Amino acid sequence: MILKKIKENPIVKKLGFNRIVLTGVLILMYVILSCLVNNFAGMPRVMSALNYAYFLGFLSLGVTFVIATGGIDFSIGPVMFCCALISGYSLTSHGVPMGLSLIISIVVGVIFGAFNGYLVAYQKVPPFIVSMASMNIAKGVASVFTKTQSVSWPQAAKGGWFRYFVKVGKVPVGIIVFFAVAIACSILLNHTKAGRYMLSLGSNREAVRLSGVDVKKWEMLAYVICGLLVGIAAIYFVGAYTTVQPGYGDQYNNEAIAGCVMGGTSMAGGLASIGGTVIGVFIIALLQEGILALGFTKDYQLIITGIIVICAVYADVMARRRRN
Amino acid sequence: GAQQAQTPDAEAPAADTQATEAAAPESAAPEGKELNFKIVVKSFQSSYWQAAVTGVNQAAEELGVNVECNGPNAESDIADQVNMLTNYVNGAPDGIGLAACDQSACLDALQMAKDAGIPVVCFDSGCPDAPEGSVLSTIATDNYGAGATAAENMYAALKDTIANASAPVRIGEVNQESTSESITQRGLGFVDKFAELATADGKKVAVVGNEFYVNGAKDKGDEATADVIIEVAVPAQTTVELCATEASAIMNKSDVLGIFGSNQVAAEGILSANENLNKLGSEPGKTILGVGFDAGSVIKGAVKDGTMFGAVTQSPLAMGRATVKTLYQIATGETVSDISTEGYWYDSTNMDSPDILPNLYD
């Protein structure tokens, strides 16, 4: 009863009950971890968690758009690596200037986004097939381009000025960029035509088409935006971790999608929350930091993330079932 | 490297508590408080790392220190390893042993370690670009040399066959991946040494296959006129079955005399491929001579029964022990330096000799 009252509260409604709960979970996790682990509650841990949150966050934001249209993209991880590899290889082996390399990274992401989007929107190939294919293609292309070599981006001191997008000294500049992009995404999704149509067509494509809307264009745009964000994610990945290898990247698909779904974006399409995605990603990043600090291997993080996502989605399913 | 960076750097912006804790071992450790070392390995996938961990634990017990080992799921999970390393640095241990998956990815974390006054010892693979003073010692096998050892032994067995060959012959090499420094060095070491030996005997050598190795070889030669062709294959991902696919494509060629798998997974891939092809053996010219790297029960078994001609093993156990010892020495104020370990050739004849046996882990 009280719960219901809280839910009906206009402020809570505005912020979204789920998001408030999620934020609570995030804070609780942080407090518990700080109690359990010596000097957990310091800037260095936060910085390390942020490193993980940035690239994962951009991936998650990107895939939020795709899932909003009722699609799915699990090529984002390998495509991110492909972006970083092609641009990085251009930088290190072809002498392309840094600025241009960063643009190349984003362009590669956009090209993959457009490729996926075209096949899904215009050719009606089911999204999961498209992502399976482009996952392979991204790995293959990156590998061919780099001659199956890993690429290491330069350190900040040695011309890697792009790292100042991630942090300057001990200041996490990346968080500002990340929030700025997230806010832009949120506005795009909730207050512009593009967002309105993406969400609507995710809910009922035919109805939107018969309203005289060029659904193909908007659907494809969602994938392109996703590609763009994946290109940015690539920059943040190498900004934090320096090196990428061809043939990998799948491990990040799951976590990115998990972050997005945990935040309340519905796999059925039509419902998406950028704020939720952001919190979801932070939860995953904090979890990963916490698990390591507690002395466990990454495996436990995967298992816990899996279980959390199942719970989050189940809660969502139950809520919707109660509503209907 | 020399002993340094032990005194807390007053300018280091690290938190005060960390600085004090990092400083603690120097004065207190030997007498009172137990030392805490953290070890980051590349992964636990192959028994090579298991052996290293065993060595670490042995040394820890002997010295009475605490160690904690962790490593990513796979050697390719670079980001995971960086996170682990950063995490350990944040935990302010008395020292960190690191087998870096990637040379440059760890640099930021190493800088952090340096700032926090935590000594780092690299083992298995070095970090040549590490910030001055962060890595105090590197304990690693000379991988280029180990690859060369494999080539020398294989060439010695094939010398006559190659000399008498009327048509071009082929030597294969399977590298699990072409991204890890240690594996590429091994691969190149093998290619260069083999080419060198064959050229010395008046043969023309060409390197084909994966472009990185072709371009990285000292002399890539010309395939059309070569007498000896060295073909290098790299599977798209680190799985046994992909290594096996590449291996069978090479071993199916009729002119193949020998094949080298440059780490445990690649060598096991070659053996998997041989299940069907049945071409490996220890008779030069008649069968394909398979040469592996590292140990493990599968490779050991194959070497023992002659399916695999021989292999080069490193001593991960000794490396693990040395890592902890070195960390201990640093903590107790001793001066340390780099330690280079060797690759040992073993085949069915010397497997049980006392030099080799301790290095053949399961």
Next chain:
Amino acid sequence: MGEVILQMKDIDKSFPGVHALDHVSFSVEKGEVHALMGENGAGKSTLMKVLTGIYTKDSGTITYEGKEVEFHNAREAQAAGVVIVHQELNMVGHLNVAQNIFIGREFKKGIKIDDKKMIEESRKLFEKLNIDIDPTATMSDLTVGKQQMCEIAKAISHDAKVIIFDEPTAALTEAEIQDLFKIIRDLREQQLGIVYISHRMDEIKVITDRVTVMRDGCYVGTLITKDCTKDDIVNMMVGRVIYEEPKTKSMVSEDAPVVLKVEHLNAGKMVQDVSFELHKGEILGFSGLMGAGRTETARAIFGADPKESGDIYVNGEKVVINSPEDAVKAGIGYLSEDRKRFGIVVQKTIAENTTMANLSEFMKGIFINKKKEKKIAKELADSLATKMPSVDELVVNLSGGNQQKVVIAKWLCKNCDILIFDEPTRGIDVGAKNEIYKLMNKLASEGKSIIMISSEMTEILRMSDRIVVMCEGKKTGELRIEETTQEKIMNFATRDVG
């Protein structure tokens, strides 16, 4: 008429925010056809779903054959002899007709399903019911009408004691309806209890024995059909008198300007060489039997389906329409016959659905002006008397009729000059129907031109200024309202155009 076979007492059922059934009582006797009527959202389907175990009731009792029962799912109800033909088609498109009819109770030979026997049995069933359908045909290849007949056959084949038909005729042709009535009468002979839900008053008069009326989830009353008039029923349904009479004279002069001209339109089998003109301020009725190709014609004009050839002129100028987008740009709006699938975006609010076609009008720079959006949506919803808590409500939470009003509001919002209304009142109650009729007339008088596709003869006769009749994808006739009779339309609609 005979003993009571089924008795529902004090059934209560709430959905979040909707009290769908408020202590409703209802009973069926052996050998009667009992009509269940009520406006959209009155709770008819819900009552029947409670009965057949698809929804669980909050309170109340169900007595069946003298015993109190509670079915937990459709299978239990079927097993006990209570079967339902649902309002929405429920066929498994990838399976064949026989497999569909026996789904859930296949004949088996060991562990193998005996498909041969199922086909045999279906054939027998169809022969008995005088239905011409091949049991081996894949379900998705059949026309909607035939699919509906399969569904009815399936229900009958259950050896049921109570059969519920929830708007069975919505997809049937006149001939098929007559067949169905014959079947229902046979079933009545066999002492089955039959519940018949429909909005079509004529049918109710023809086929049912008693009528139970519901309003807003409440039981209103039960009448003996032959003792009451249409108006009595309608009164009970809405609590007011509805006035309905045919149009006798066209409101549009013959020389009114032509706003839409379609010439030699071809699109697949269902649209063959269709030509017609639409005048300004006119309501042009499209009549014909189910499957005549009217929807296809409309969709082809609107660009929803590809067309092969043909020219379209809007206000005398030739326009190229390859997609709904082109059509909307040319000032054409289309209200589809299947609003669930093609009309509404269920996850979005009423306001958002209303502005779907005309979002550009609500932009402030690159942002959507949500205030204006809500204001306009509210005005439109009010003018259509849409029942809703607020324009922020999700459309999914509205009843069918109110959803239809939202779709209409969408096109009114777009302010299109040419409107194609495909079955605008399908599944809509009498009260709302009348409002929609008034609205169409108002729109026409304001100079908008309307194509109205309808399968209800009364609707065609009442609303149209001119009538185009189609049969099997061809236009077979065109009549001015003054010269039209039902017989003439039926003549054209059934004309063999071989």
Next chain:
Amino acid sequence: MKKEKTAVKLKQELIVFLVVIALLTFFCLASENFRQYTTILTIMDYSYYIVLMAIGVSFPLITGGVDLSIGTGLVCYSLAGGYLILHCGWPVGLAMVVTVLFGTIIGVINGVLIGVMDLPPFLATLCTCMITRGLGSICSQNTGISWPTAGQPGSWFRSIFKLDIGGTKIPLGFIWVLLLAIMMHFVLRHTKVGRYIIAIGSNKEAAILSGINVKFYHIMAYTISGLFAALAAIAYSAVFKTVLPGTGAGFELEAIGGAIIGGVSATGGAGSIIGTFVGVFVICLLKTGLPFIGLQANWQQIVTGFVLIGSVMVDIIKKRREKK
């Protein structure tokens, strides 16, 4: 009329079969080394585990869902079984039973998550994918595991798939997977389980209203998938020397790709197991054949990606034509 229909259905399988023959011919002509008995052995080796996974995953695909957990699941089950043999001294037979049970249980869990708890298949299996990946590493204590190899006690199980008669190797496994394929083809076509799984994929609402226990048959579909992933795990362990933790992501794509190429509808409701069986060989041939004509591994990925899109496009275009 009926005959015509079956003819059409067979045609799909026939076309794929012809593609397999064409590929085989092409590789034989292009590479001398390919034309050897041992190549057949190699292709067979690669096919077993993919075919088994593909047979299993066809069922979730036909329900309109998907099972992304089979790849990491395979590795996880195999590691668990291998661990029991190597470190707990269990006899191989018993370990195989446990392996199969393990897979079946994960399958049931997937089924419950999707069928009973109504989670979207993508998400539920994405989560179990993460969980099995973690579990696999934990089971094996993070190390690669080899099931008994020739000469060791218990290596008999390898001859289930490859019989060695006086030096000649016989790919016995082909017979088993073929028999399993035929069996599951029968299950799909002629038993209740198959019929209802098709019904669920074609129109879930109708299936529910027909009184079908949709939850149960959903669980069945995913259980079959889990069971076959476990059988694939045994095949994989028998064919390859070592199983590595942390791998397996990507196997499912080959299996799903094979099923789709073989005519399983990417949107559910239709498919044939024999088609799946044949479809997998297209993938296997590409995988084994391309290195023979000198295309490095990275090109294989690109080619496989395009083949997948191509095969779905052919289907889509065909349907579009039919509509007209």
